[in-house]
Amino acid sequence: MLITFLVGAGLRLTQSTPASWFGPAQATFQVQFGGNPFDPDENDVRVQFTGPSGPPIERLAYFDGAGYKAILVTPIKGLYKAVLYRNGKKMLEEPQEGLLDLTRPLEHGFVHPDPAHKNRFRWDDGTPYYPIGFNLGWQGAGPTMLDQLAKMGQNGINWSRIWSNHWDGKNPWWPQDDPKVPSGELWPKALDKWQGLVDQAERSGVDFQFVLFHHGAFSSKVNPNWPDQPWNAAKGGFLKDAGDFFTDTEAKRRSKMWLRYAVARYGASPSVLAWELFNEVEWVDARYENRWPDIETWHKEMADYIRTIDPYHHMITTSSATERSALYAAMDYYQPHTYPVDLASAVGGAVVPTDKPFFFGEFGPAESNRPAVQSGIRDAIYAALTANHAGSAMYWSWDQVEPLNLYPDFKNASEVIHLSEIAKHPNARQLKLKVETLEAGDLTFSPGAGWNPMEHSTFAIPDDLTPANLSKLPSFFQSMEGGHKDMNAGPITLKVNAKQPGKLSIALAEIAASGAELRIFVNDKLSKTVPFPSQAKDYQPSGAIEVPYPAGSVVLRIENHGADWVRLNSFTLTNAGSQAKAMGTGESDWMIIRLTATSGTANPTGTVTGLSIGDGTYNLTRLDLESGDVSNSTVQVQNFALPSMKLQGKDQVLIFKRKL
Numbered sequence: 164m165l166i167t168f169l170v171g172a173g174l175r176l177t178q179s180t181p182a183s184w185f186g187p188a189q190a191t192f193q194v195q196f197g198g199n200p201f202d203p204d205e206n207d208v209r210v211q212f213t214g215p216s217g218p219p220i221e222r223l224a225y226f227d228g229a230g231y232k233a234i235l236v237t238p239i240k241g242l243y244k245a246v247l248y249r250n251g252k253k254m255l256e257e258p259q260e261g262l263l264d265l266t267r268p269l270e271h272g273f274v275h276p277d278p279a280h281k282n283r284f285r286w287d288d289g290t291p292y293y294p295i296g297f298n299l300g301w302q303g304a305g306p307t308m309l310d311q312l313a314k315m316g317q318n319g320i321n322w323s324r325i326w327s328n329h330w331d332g333k334n335p336w337w338p339q340d341d342p343k344v345p346s347g348e349l350w351p352k353a354l355d356k357w358q359g360l361v362d363q364a365e366r367s368g369v370d371f372q373f374v375l376f377h378h379g380a381f382s383s384k385v386n387p388n389w390p391d392q393p394w395n396a397a398k399g400g401f402l403k404d405a406g407d408f409f410t411d412t413e414a415k416r417r418s419k420m421w422l423r424y425a426v427a428r429y430g431a432s433p434s435v436l437a438w439e440l441f442n443e444v445e446w447v448d449a450r451y452e453n454r455w456p457d458i459e460t461w462h463k464e465m466a467d468y469i470r471t472i473d474p475y476h477h478m479i480t481t482s483s484a485t486e487r488s489a490l491y492a493a494m495d496y497y498q499p500h501t502y503p504v505d506l507a508s509a510v511g512g513a514v515v516p517t518d519k520p521f522f523f524g525e526f527g528p529a530e531s532n533r534p535a536v537q538s539g540i541r542d543a544i545y546a547a548l549t550a551n552h553a554g555s556a557m558y559w560s561w562d563q564v565e566p567l568n569l570y571p572d573f574k575n576a577s578e579v580i581h582l583s584e585i586a587k588h589p590n591a592r593q594l595k596l597k598v599e600t601l602e603a604g605d606l607t608f609s610p611g612a613g614w615n616p617m618e619h620s621t622f623a624i625p626d627d628l629t630p631a632n633l634s635k636l637p638s639f640f641q642s643m644e645g646g647h648k649d650m651n652a653g654p655i656t657l658k659v660n661a662k663q664p665g666k667l668s669i670a671l672a673e674i675a676a677s678g679a680e681l682r683i684f685v686n687d688k689l690s691k692t693v694p695f696p697s698q699a700k701d702y703q704p705s706g707a708i709e710v711p712y713p714a715g716s717v718v719l720r721i722e723n724h725g726a727d728w729v730r731l732n733s734f735t736l737t738n739a740g741s742q743a744k745a746m747g748t749g750e751s752d753w754m755i756i757r758l759t760a761t762s763g764t765a766n767p768t769g770t771v772t773g774l775s776i777g778d779g780t781y782n783l784t785r786l787d788l789e790s791g792d793v794s795n796s797t798v799q800v801q802n803f804a805l806p807s808m809k810l811q812g813k814d815q816v817l818i819f820k821r822k823l
Contacts, residue, residue, distance in 0.1 A: 180476055181238035182288050184272045187431045188263035190245035193230040194256045200226035201349045201420055209233070209248045212263070215241035223427035223472060228351050234431040236475065240266045273433050273475045274370065276495055276520055280589035283553055284496075284520055291586035294436075294554035295544070295577050296322035296369070298525060302331040303562040309363045311561065316367030318570045319577025322557065323371040324524060325360060326442060327421075329380070329388070332356055335421060337380075337393055347417070349424060361429050370436035372480065372498075372524070373429065375421065377442040381405040385446035406449035409461040419468055426473045437478035440465055443500065444490070445483045459489040466493040482524050485516065496553065500525035504638045504672070504732055506539045508611025510556050511546035511593070511746060512634025520553030527559045529672070529732070533567045536560075540569060541788060541814065544576045545757045546630065548585060549748040550593050555580075575791055575816075582784055582793070583755050583818045585748075592775065594747040595629065596756065600769030603662070604761045606740025609733040610638040617641070621656040625740050638672070638731050642679060642723045657719040659739055661712060667719055669708040670732040676700045679725030683710045686718055695725060704729075742767035743810055749775030752821035757788075760813040772804040776819055784818040785811065797822060 190210055198205035208224040210233035217239060224233040224247070235243065243263045247254040272287025284292040296315060302308050308325075315323060329337035333356055335349040344350050364371055379386035383405055394400035394414065401413050408414045422438070429435055440462055444450070449458055466479045478495035485491065485499050496519050503509035506526055515521045528539025543556040555576060564570060580586065606625055611634035612618075618635035622628060641652035657667070667683070678697035683690050690710050712719060723729060742764040747756035754776050760767055783798045789812055798819070799806065 180275065180287050181272070184236050184238055184269040184287065185240040185267060186236035186265045186269055187234050188243065188260070188265050189232055189234050190247075190258040190260060190263060191230065191232050192224075192247045192254075192256045192258055194247070194254065195226075195230060196249060199345075199348055200231075201424060202347065203420070203423060207250050210235075211246045211248060212237070212243040213246070214239055214243045214265070219246075220474075222474065223423060225424055225427040227354075227428075233427070235263065235265060236269055236431045237265050240268075242266075269433065271433065273477060274436055275476065275478060277589070281518060282515075282520055282551065283586070283589045292321075292370075293580055293586035294322035294370070294522065294557075295573065295580055296320040296555070297558035297561055297564060297573065299323045299371070299561045300326045300374075301328050301333065305562050305565055308360060311564075312360070312363045312367045312369050314570065315369050315573075318574040319581070320573050321368060321370055321577075322436065322554065323364070323369050324374060324439070324557065325371050326374040326377055327353075327357075328377055334380070335424070336417065349421065354424070354428065357425075357429060361432050361434060364434035365432055370434050372437045372439040373425065373435050374439045374442050374482075375425065376418070376440060378444060378446040381408045381447045381449070383448055384451060389448070405447065406452045406454055406457075408447070409449050409454065409457040415461070415464070418465065422465060422469055423472060426469065430473055430475055430477060433475075435477055437480050437495065438469055438473075439498070440479065440481045442482050444481060445487075455487065455490075459487065459492075462490055463493040485521075491516075491519075494519075496520040496522075498522070498524040500559075501556075502527045502529070503609075503611050503613055504529045505542075505609035505611045505633055506556075507542035507546045507746065508609070508630045508633035508636075510543050510552075510630075511550045512611055512630030512632070513550070515550070515552065522547060522552045522554035523556035525559045526556045531563070536563060536567055537569065537572060540572050541576075541757075544572075545579075545746060545816070548576075548579070549746045549755060549757065550630070551589070551591050551748055571791060572788070575786060575788055578791075578793070579755070579786055579816050579818070582786065585755065588748075588750060588753060591748045591750050591753070594749055594754075594756075594773055594775055596745040596747050596771055596773040598741045598743045598745050598758070598769055598771050600742040600767040602742055602764075602767065603738040604740050604742035604764055604767070605735055605737050607733055607735045607761070608633060610636040610731050612637040614639050616650040617653060618651070620651075620653055622658065624657055624659045624736060630746075639728045640721075640723050640731050641728050642725050644724055645677070645727050647728065652723065655721045657721075657734070657736070659712070659717045659719065659736060661714045661717050661739060663714050663738055665712055665714075665737040665739055667710045667712060668735040668737075669710075669721065670735070671704045671708070671729050672732040673730035674698075674702055674704055675727035675729070676702070677725075677727035679723055679727055679729045681708065681729065682722045682724055683708070684718075684720040684722070685710065685712050687720070695729065697726065741769065743769060745771055747774075749819070751775065751777055752779075754817075754819040756817045756819075758810055758815055758817060760810055765813065766809050766811065768807060768809045770804060770807050774800065774803045774805065776800055776803070776821070778802070780822045781819040782822050784820075786816045786818070787812045788814040788816060 211219040277285040335353040379388040547556040
């Protein structure tokens with residue numbers, strides 16, 4: 164497998180990563196030197212390993228408090244002798260282990276972008292890697308992170324994301340209650356805590372993004388930790404402004420010390436999926452100071468540096484909105500976050516770049532009760548699968564997984580990924596499925612965007628209610644006359660062919676403190692005006708807005724003529740839709756569909772059209788997302804449609820494979 168990466172001043176090199184690896188093995192040298200043991204300017208300590216063939220292999224060494232260690236994973240199995248070097252000079256100390264045995268194969272190797280399919284990942288041995296999981300940012304009040312990693316592995320989860328933050332003792336530049344750590348040195352307790360997490364991730368089969376920096380540490384505005392940051396000049400540090408982190412020479416020098424140490428100590432582990440340079444870098448002070456070029460230059464410099472020292476070429480990413488193409492230029496994959504009302508539309512309708520893998524590293528449902536969270540998790544996971552992202556969308560609130568008993572949903576999703584073999588179908592396409600049931604059902608939809616300009620506002624019901632369209636409908640409905648009318652705050656228009664009289668219900672989540680006023684028109688006639696007075700702060704309204712409409716061709720128009728925005732939760736049209744909905748992805752002989760009964764209906768009967776698979780007999784695997792039960796049968800497909808069938812349960816995944 165060939166990997167292209169950047170080094171130095173933008174020179175692009177091509178490195179070959181072996182298909183198989185052996186190890187790891189560790190060389191331990193019980194020796195200490197004068198000066199800062201973490202600073203390569205004072206102690207550039209490395210180890211050369213000489214094996215059965217080829218030139219010596221060099222690895223960075225790291226200080227563990229007692230001495231120096233270096234870890235080797237190699238493509239050539241055999242016995243290796245380790246020799247210690249300091250600042251380019253050979254040392255006389257011998258390793259405690261003597262000859263190192265590197266004959267045990269390392270399963271799969273390391274994960275990289277798939278060179279044959281730019282939208283996917285694969286291991287060095289060619290095995291596809293499709294991530295599914297949830298975040299595990301820091302230690303909370305629940306189970307220990309080590310216990311949670313173990314349980315994640317037991318439930319088929321193979322991905323997580325862990326932060327280097329100070330409040331639970333994982334930031335090596337931010338000692339907690341430990342004044343003995345000299346300035347300019349890394350905090351040993353944080354480094355040891357990371358070792359425990361890496362070891363447990365390996366035991367559990369969970370690969371994680373190693374988040375090296377996060378926005379709060381360099382923000383005075385969003386989740387601000389800057390007032391207490393040790394590098395803050397006001398706290399005796401060297402940075403006068405949080406925004407200077409990205410340009411200050413000392414800040415960059417210390418950042419590289421942390422990167423070097425992380426690569427040296429943890430980089431031999433295949434459970435380190437990627438080095439994530441920053442969590443949500445768009446919230447740092449430098450962004451608000453219009454210093455995006457500084458942020459982007461820093462990302463490139465740090466990525467280039469890692470690529471010069473990481474012998475296993477771990478992937479490098481950052482998490483931010485994907486609009487800044489220069490930010491992601493030196494990254495190996497895209498990693499946005501999303502917290503909309505309608506997760507299925509936001510995830511399934513996302514505009515996905517085609518030059519490298521893409522998946523959502525964080526999502527969260529708008530509500531916190533178990534039914535809403537469970538529904539949101541399923542919507543986001545299966546929207547990502549059916550939109551052919553590089554991995555599942557990843558739930559943020561790990562502290563809710565145990566209390567809300569959400570593990571079964573992740574276990575089911577892992578089983579779907581396994582049974583469907585979706586990782587082997589990088590060219591599948593998102594399907595525009597249509598479900599028609601014997602009885603009509605209420606149709607409910609929600610905005611798929613947040614605080615965004617309105618890019619899509621007219622919907623022919625139900626055909627226009629696609630993820631691509633709903634992802635362009637913001638939940639913040641701006642006033643046509645207020646301060647944000649430049650965000651294309653036009654009316655929302657719904658065109659309905661109603662077989663019988665019905666009712667439009669608009670559920671609102673929040674009203675701006677300045678107030679608002681909604682006007683609802685039915686066939687260009689004003690039907691209802693709903694004023695929302697100004698209050699001391701943003702507030703929640705009581706009850707939904709309801710407007711009746713007649714049978715026939717109906718145009719419903721909603722306008723906001725108040726002082727400010729309302730935050731939309733959902734729209735419901737009675738008897739205007741089907742009793743079930745579907746999302747799917749497929750190829751000519753393979754397909755996945757998620758079928759969901761609409762709220763209040765049980766086992767509706769209907770047909771599904773818009774399939775990708777052609778006429779023939781297919782093996783059909785059903786997985787019930789409520790019970791986890793799996794069943795198998797055969798089914799005939801004709802004219803790209805499924806025959807009339809009863810939905811067995813209210814939420815299920817159907818996997819079709821052509822019968823040989």
